[in-house]
Amino acid sequence: MSHLDGKAAIRRTLREKLAAISAEQRHTLSQTACNLVTTLPEFHQANTVMLFLSTPHEIDTASLAIKCWQEGKTVLVPKVSWEQRRMLPVEINSLQTNMTVTGPGVREPVGGKPVPVQFVDFVIVPGLGFSNTGYRIGRGMGFYDRFLAQSEFIGISCGLAFEDQILPDLPVLDHDVPLSMLVTNQGIRRFASKLIQS
Secondary structure, eight states, rough: OOHHHHHHHHHHHHHHHHSSSSSHHHHHHHHHHHHHHTHHHHHHHHHHHOOOOOTSSSSOOOOHHHHHTTTEEEEEEEEEEETTTEEEEEESOOTTTTTTEEEEEEESSSSOOOOOOHHHHHEEOOOSSEEETEEEEOOOOOOHHHHOOTTOOOEEEEEOOOOOGGGEEEEEEEETTOOOEETTEEEEEEESOOOOOO
C-alpha cells in the first residue's frame, strides 16, 4: 500500500471517529483541551496567537479565542488563498461578525488585517489525526505544512485535538513538519517546544 493509499484510509477512519462524537461531548472535551492550552507558559508568553475556526466536527477553539482577548492578545485566523494554495494570518476581533464560508465548509474572515508570519508567536494547528511523535495528518491540502515550513515562522506550533485522534503511528513524508507540542482533552505532549525569546 502506498503512502497516499495509507493516508486515505487513515483519513476515512478519523473522519468516522470525529463524526461519532456527540455535540455535547465535543463541547465538554473541547473546553478541557482548551483549558490545558491556557496553562502552557508558551501560551502565556505569546502576544499573537493564530487559531483555526472550527468546522462542526472539529475540536472547538472558541473558548481559546475568548481567553486570548481577555489576556490582551492579538487573535489571528487563516484566510485561504485557494489559487496560491497558501493561507495568510489575518487579525479578527469577533468570532461572529464579518465571516464567510469558503472551500469545503471552512469559515474565514471576509477581510481583516494580514499579519506577517514572523510576528506569529503561537499557532494552534488542526488535524484529522496526530502521532505521539509530533506529526499530523490533515485534510490533504497541505496548507499547514507549507505555513509551518516557512523560514519566517519562528513561533511555536501546538496541535489541538481530541485524544481519540491520536494514533500510534502515521506515515510521514519528507515535507511533513513536526509540531512543537500537542494538547488533547487528556494531556500535553511536548516534542520540540521552545519558549519565546524576549
